[in-house]
Amino acid sequence: MRRLSCLLGLYGFLSLTPAHADPAPHTVRAVASFTVLADVVAHVGGTHVTVTSLVPPDGDPHEFEPTPNDARVLRQADIVFMSGEGLESWFSRLAHAAGYHGTPVIVSNGISLYTPPGGRQAEADPHVWNNVANVIVWANNIRDALVAIDPADADSFRTSAAAYISQLEALDRDIRTRIDTIPANQRRVLTSHDAFGYFGRAYGVTFLAPQGLSTETEASAGDMASLIAQIRANHVTTYFMENATDPRMVRQVAHATGATPGGELYAEALSPPTGPVPDYITMMRHNTDLMLAAMRLH
The missing domain is CATH 3.40.50.1980 (Nitrogenase molybdenum iron protein domain)
Structure with a gap:
């Protein structure tokens, strides 16, 4: 009887399982x-x-x-x-x-x-x-x-x-609509390295940076002197750090020009999920907000 009960139980389980179960969805x-x-x-x-x-x-x-x-x-x-x-x-x-x-x-x-x-x-x-x-x-x-x-x-x-x-x-x-509210001669931003060239070309903003396209390269003394002169001539008053780069050079430029910190831009890396920039769209809105605030101070 015990064996029969086990067999009936097994039959009941099998009867609930489709003869041709769909395969698990592939991820x-x-x-x-x-x-x-x-x-x-x-x-x-x-x-x-x-x-x-x-x-x-x-x-x-x-x-x-x-x-x-x-x-x-x-x-x-x-x-x-x-x-x-x-x-x-x-x-x-x-x-x-x-x-x-x-x-x-x-x-x-x-x-x-x-x-x-x-x-x-x-x-x-x-x-x-x-x-x-x-x-x-x-x-x-x-x-x-x-x-x-x-x-x-x-x-x-x-x-x-x-x-x-x-x-x-x-x-x-x-982004275009908001930046269009800023006079063209005020659209200048000082940041760590040349990560915003496409933003500048698309939305009409000039970016100044001590480093080149890659953070693996360092600015020369001549590059730094030229940048400092450019910032003074254009009356740039705010500088930005980037979340993924060494801040020392941009702080050096800021010290020489009197520029004040405007916050942290996210140029090429998101924050952790619990941070301020967990996704691309939030990143672009965050960066635009900070840039607009700085450009209005010129």
Whole structure:
């Protein structure tokens, strides 16, 4: 009798299990090079994608030093996203250490690149995301890459991308409208390094910085002297730190010019989730708010 009861119980359990149960939904394991890009991938991928950022929150994507755990994460990835244009100079070392032989998706393909005038750097500026229109290009490239690797969820990716792009378009219009309230001769901002060239070109703001495009390079004494003279001539009264860069040079310039601190800009890294800038759209609004406050003081 006991054996019969066990068999009946087992039969009852099996009868509740469909003969052809649907397979568990597949989740794409995506890796992004840094937090700003990881956030955009997460918005486009939605519930069908998990995203890991190699560079952590508040981390500098220029000077990132990968760890053995980063190699493990890379080996397990279904798809890898990079911005490109020389930003992730460390990636080839990581790929070699991880034995990764895949081809990363370069999301900045198709963007009109900007090269700063003056000849200090001959290379194109890699900080493309500081113009919202360029992140719309990112979103389209990410959508297409996800559709290619997971065609079963293509409709979801297209829907998520369209919704996110609508938010980005509204953000772009809002930044333009707000900056247009500032006279052109007051749109000058002093920050740590040349990370805002695309913002300046798109929205009509001039940025002054002691460092070049990469935080791996240091400004010469001549560069510093020229910048100080430029700041004095243009009556720039406020300077900004960046969350992922060394503040010493910009403080030196500020001391020489009398500029006062205006807050912390997020040029190339998000804050942790509980911080002030947990996502890209919040980052752009935060930076614009601080810049506008400073430009109104000129």
